[in-house]
Amino acid sequence: MNAANDATATPMPADAPAANRFVRLWNIWRRKTLTLREGQLFLLLAVIIGIVSGLTVVCFRIAIEWTRFWLLGSSMEPSHLRVLLAPTLGGIGVALLVMLVFKRSRGSGVNQTKAAVFIFDGHVPFRTVIGKFVTCALAIGSGQSLGPEDPSLQMGAGIASALGRGLKLSREKQRLIAPIGAAAGLAAAFNAPISAVIFVIEEIIGTWSGGVLGAVILAAISSVVVMRNFLGSAPMFRVPAMEFRSPVELIGYAVLGVVSGVASLAFLKFIAYFRPLLKQLPRWTQYIQPAAAGLLIGIIGIWLPQVMGSGYPIIDQALHDQFLWKMLLLLGLFKILATGISFVSGTPGGMFAPTLFIGAMLGGAVGGVEHLFVHHPAQSVAAFALVGMGTFFAGFLRVPITSVFMVLEVSGNYSIIVPAIIANMIAYFISRRYQPVALFDFLARQDGFFLPSIEEMREHTALRVEDAMRPGAGIVLGDGDSAELLREAEASKSSQFLVWRHADGWRAISQEELRQQAAAESAGASTGVSKGEAPGRGPLPQLYPDQPLDEALRLMGNWPVVPVVNRANLEKLEGILSLDDILETYRKS
C-alpha cells in the first residue's frame, strides 16, 4: 500500500475554503507526476540520510578538534594545568547539559539506537542529535577518554528518524530507517563504509535483511563520499607496508589473541561492576561524576597525556613504531582505566576509538616483545598493533566479523587476514567464555531495557523442516485413473493420500473423494473432474527438509498436511508436515 497515495486520496471536506482548490490541484498533479513508490523513496532517502549524516559528522569532528584546541591547546603534551582543568571543567559542563538540557544524550549511542529500533519504532528524538553533538564534542574535546564513532552512529540514526517522521513513512519503514542512519553516521566517523555496514547488521539489526541492506550500503557510501569530500580521502591511520611472512608468526598472533581476550575481559568486568555502582549513588552525584572522572583522567594525563581524548594520533604513532613495548603496554593499561572511568561516570561518548587505541597499544606491546625475542623485522610491531586493534575490538565489543573487516579496511592489506582472524577469534572466545553477556546487552539491562541480544540471536540454532517433519509418513498413490487409485487406497488403512502429477505437482485426496470420483467417472456423469484430470485438491505447497520452520509455517496455509520432498527429485517424498508437528517442535525446542 502506497502511503503517499493514501495521503493524497484523503477526501477534502465539503465546506473546504476556495483557497484549498489550489491544494486539490496540487494533489492531483503530484499524484500524477511526483509521487514515488515507497521503495524508491526509501532508497532516495538513504542517499539523503547519508549526505546529511556525512555533513553532520564532519562538523562534529571539527567541533571536537576546535574544543580541544580551545581547552587543551595544540600541543600533544599540554601543560599540567590544562591537563587537570580541561577535563574537570568540561565534565561539569557535560554533566549540566546532560542533566538539565539533553537528558537522553548519556551513553555511547549504540544501545540507544538499538532501543529505538526494537522499542520505539525507530524513533530517535532530534533533540538527542543536538545533545549528542554538543555534549560529546565538549567531553571528547576536553580530554575525556572517549571516541566520536558511537555518538556519530546515534546522530545518524536521529537524523534518519527525523526525516522518516517528516516524510510520514510507514511504521515498518520508520523502524528500518534508524539503522540506515546509524550506518551512515558510523561510516562517516570511521571512514570505513564496509565495517560500518557490517557493524550495524551485526550489532543493531541482527539479520542480513535484503529489504534494508541496499539502503544501508547506499547511506554508508553517501556519507563517506561526503566526509571525504570535506576532510580528505586519507585513511584514518597511515598503515606502513607490512606482510605476513611465515606461519610461525601465528604463534605470536595467538598470544596477542590471549592477551587481548584477557584485557577485554578485564575491561568488561570493570564496566559491569562500576557502572551500576555509580548509578546507585544519589542523583546529585551525577552532576559531579563526569567532573570527577575528568580530574582522574587529568591526573593520569600529567604522566601519560596520550590517553586523553580519542587518541587517533597516538595509534598512528604506534603503527609507526614510535614507542617501546613497555610504553605501549603502559598506555594500553592506563587507557583501559581512563576509558572505564569516563564511561561509567555517564559522560556521553563512544567506545570505538578507545577500544582501537587499547588494542593497538597491547598489540604493539606484544609485537615489541616478540621482536625482542624472535627478532622479526620491526614492521611486525606495526602489524601486531594493527591486528591488535581488531582483536581487542572483537573481544570487547563482541563483533567478530566487523573486527576482521575493520582491520582489512583500515590497512588495505589482505595478507594480514589470517593472523587477524586467528587472534580475533581467540580473544572473542575468551571474552565470551568468561563474560557470557555482551557489553551492549548488559548495558541495556542495567538501563532497564531488555533488548534482543544479537550475539545470542547469532548463536541461536534455527529450527528446520527436517526437525519437525514425519519421515516415512504419508501414502503416495501411483499414476493411474480414479478406479486404479481407489483400489490402491482401499488396500491401505489410511484415509488421506498424496498424489504426484508431473504437470500439477502434489495433490491431496481422501478415500471418500476417490470413491466419488471413480463412481462418477464410471457413470459418465460430470463431476467437474473429467477423466484424466488430476484428482483431489491442490497443488499443495511443497517443502524441503532444509527450509526454516518459520518459513514452512507461512507456506502451509490451510492445508492439513504438506509434503516434504527432495530438492533433487520432487517426486520423492521425504516426509510430511502438519501444523501440529510444527507447534510440537517449537514447544520442545
Next chain:
Amino acid sequence: MAREDNPRTCPQCGNPLPAGASECPRCNNGLFAFLHSREIVLSLTAVIVIVLFFLTGFVTRGYHQKLGALGRQWFEAGEQQLKSGNAAAALADFHTALVYSPDDTQIQFQLAQALAAEGRDGEARAYLLELQARAPSDAPINLALARISVGSGSEADALRYYHGAIYGVWPNEAEANRLNARLELCRFLIARGDTSIAEAELIALASEIPERNGASLHAQTGELFLSTGNATRALSEFRSALTVEHPPKDALRGAGLAAYQLGEFQQAERYLDRARRLGNKDADVSHALDISRMVTSADPNAPGLSETERRDRARSDFEQAFGRLQFCAKSRGIDLFAKDAPQSELVTLGVQAKALEPQLTDENLRRHPDQIDVAMNLVFVTEDAVTTECGAPQGMDEALTLMGKFPGRKR
C-alpha cells in the same frame, strides 16, 4: 482533558484526536497537509542539505587553514630546535606538526632527519622508506637513506641510494646538489677502500664540474684523487682549481703534494712554498717542501747546471749515500771491508762504492762525465738497499731515494 476523553491519536501527525472527532483537524486542513506533503518535506530537506553543504564547506575551510597553520608553526619550531642541536625537542615538535599535516612530506623528511640525528636510524629509515615509496626519484630522500645506510653498514644499499640521489630530482640547485652527492659517494667509497669504483665516480664528477664557480669542487675532487693514489688526475684538478683569481687555500697544498707524488719536485717546491707563505703550516707540506728543496738542490741532472756543479752534486750525493751505507753496516755489526765479511748486498755495495770512490775526482769526472751517471746509479741502489736493511730514509737520504724513484723527471 481531551486526551483523557479520547485517547486515540492521529496516525499521520501523532497528535491526540479531539473528543468525538474521527479525523484530525490539523491533517485535514488543506494547507497543513500541503506543507507536510512528502514533496514539500523533500524539497525543504534538499534546501537544508544545500545550506548545510555550504556551511560545512565554510567550517571545513577554516579548520583546514587552522590545521595548516598549526602544522607550519610546529614544523618551524622543530626546525629551530634541530638547528640548535636539540634533536629530542625537534622530534616532539615534528611529531606534533605531523598530527596537523600528516601528508606533508617536508615534515616527514625533517622528522626522519631528526630521528637520524638522535641515532634512531631504524625509525628514520622506516619513515624515509615510506617517503621513498611515494616518491622513488626524490633525491634528498635517497641521500638521507644513503647516509643512514652508511651508518648501518649496508654498503650495497648506500651505493644504490647515493645513485638515487645523484640521478634523482632535486627541488632546487640540482646541479650543485648532484655534484655534492657524488662527492659524498666518492668519500664513502674511498673510506671503504673501493678505490677503483671511487676513481670511476671521481672521473665522472670531474667531467661534470662547471667551469664557473667550480674551483672548490675541483680542489675537493683533486684531494679525493690524491686519496685514491691517482696523483696525475689530482694535479690536473688542483691546477683547474688554481686558475681562478682567488683559489681555494687547499688547492696549492694539494697541487704541491700531487706534484711531489709525481716526482715533479720543482713544481712541488713552487706550489708548497706558496702554500706555506699563505699560512699553511701542515707538517706534510713542510716535509714535502723540504724534501723537494733537497731534491732540486742535490740533483746533478737538474737543468741549467754548470758541469762543475753537476760533478760537485754527484760527489756530494755519493758521499751521502756511502756514509749512510757505512753507518747502517756498522749498526748491524758488519765490517764492509773485512776480508771475511759475510756475503750480503750491503757488503757488495760497499765494495763497489769503495772501488768507485777514487774515480770520482774532479779531474776524472771532467774526463769521463758518464761516471756521474754510474755514481748516481750506485747512490740510488745503495739508498734502496739501506732502506730495506735499516729503515726509512730521512732528510737528504729520502731526497736521494725519491730522486732514484723518478729518474729522468724534470726536477
